[in-house]
Amino acid sequence: MINGLLLxxxxxxxxxxxxxxxGVMRVVNLAHGEFIVLGAYAGFFLVGWFSAVPVWAxxxxxxxxxxxxGWLLQATLLNRAVRSGNVLTPLMLTFGLSVLxxxxxxxxxxxxxxAVDAGALGSASMELFGLSVGVYPVLMLLLxxxxxxxxxxxLQHTEFGRTVRATADFPDVVRLMGVKPERVFCQVMGLAAAFAMGAGYLLAQRTLFTPFSGVERMLVAFEVVIIGGLGSFWGAVAGGLVLGVAQLFGQRFDSNAGSLYAHLLFLVTLMLRPKGLAGGRA
Structure with missing residues (x-):
């Protein structure tokens, strides 16, 4: 249970x-998994080049x-796809981008x-409920x-957040208020890529990765969002925790299962709660 929550x-x-x-652009970014792997490679080479700097830094x-x-990608390429008004255009564009x-x-x-060697912090452990638990996974969960x-x-209490929420709901109306939706989209994609690449760097300190690891990570990210509820941030937290626990319990009872039970949980969620645990966009 504990390892599942940490994962x-x-x-x-x-x-x-x-x-x-x-939640903001109504776009499913199929290149999201490759963003995660890019973060793993960026961290791998930075650690090699600046060995005197702590790994966590x-x-x-x-x-x-x-x-x-993410900002440059949105400004130069994806904004044109979003402006087309056809939901399939950004979907196919990000699919092609993922392959590229x-x-x-x-x-x-x-x-x-x-992989990235997390050093002494990666091998450190602590006592939790009478069990020895890795310090680094706990720090990842807290982060x-x-x-x-x-x-x-x-998003709820700042002017930037109000602008993002207004752009998500009424992109044409905010233009009348002097807001450029394209610029907001650039900022949002920049944040999304930053989160993805940061997660990829953390992943590289827990397991091996290759250029082909993005497909599996994209599948996990998609399942997390669907289980939690499209556009709901806290739903994504719940979806990630539930998915991690399902995978670890499945491997505990069936060592050959891999991620099978996590994928089964995804299918069951779709059947019982099509809008996810959060019931839709929050």
């Missing part, structure tokens, strides 16, 4: 950017790189598995909760 915190981070982009430049990448990024990473970095809470507060 679910990372899964929730996978879904945060996807939920944000859908490299999360900051990875997130900043992610924001710049995946093959580009294979060409640049090769197909070998890599996930802090990011979700911060994003929720920003």
């Amino acid at each position: 679910g915190g990372l899964y929730a981070l996978f879904g945060l950017g996807l939920a944000l982009v859908f 490299m999360l900051i430049p990875v997130v900043l790189i992610g924001y710049a990448f 990024l995946r093959n580009g990473m294979v060409e640049l970095f090769g197909a070998d598995s890599r 996930a909760l802090a990011l979700f809470a911060s994003l929720q507060w920003v």
Whole structure:
């Protein structure tokens, strides 16, 4: 149960950017998994180049790189697809982008598995309910909760948040107020890419990754968002935790199951609660 919750915190981070982009732009970013893997590679090379800097501190430049990448991608490419008014256009564009990024990473970095050594912090443990639990997974879960809470507060209590919510609901009306929806979309995609690449860097410190890892991460992020409820941030948290627990319990009782029971939970949720645990967009 504890390991499932700790894994679910990372899964929730996978879904945060996807939920944000859908909630504001009504776009399902099929390249989201490749964003996660790009974050893993960015962190891997930064740690190698700046070995004197603590591994945990490299999360900051990875997130900043992610924001710049997402902002530029939205400004130069995705805004044109969103303006088309056809929901299939951004869907197909991000699908093509995912294929391009995946093959580009294979060409640049090769197909070998890599990982980031988290150092002493990665091997540290603590006692929790009489069990020995890794410190780093606990910190990841706390970071996930802090990011979700911060994003929720920003969207609900700041001028930027009000602008984002108004743009999500009435993109044509906000133009009359002097707001450019395209600029808001750039900021939102920048945040989504920053969250995705940050989650990818954290993932690289827990498991091996390759350029092909994005497909599986995209599937996890999609399931997290659907189980939680499209556009609901706290629903994504719940979806990530539930998915992590289902996967670990499934592996406990059937070591060959892998993620089977997590995927079954996704299908059951679709049948029983099509709008997710949160009941829709919050």
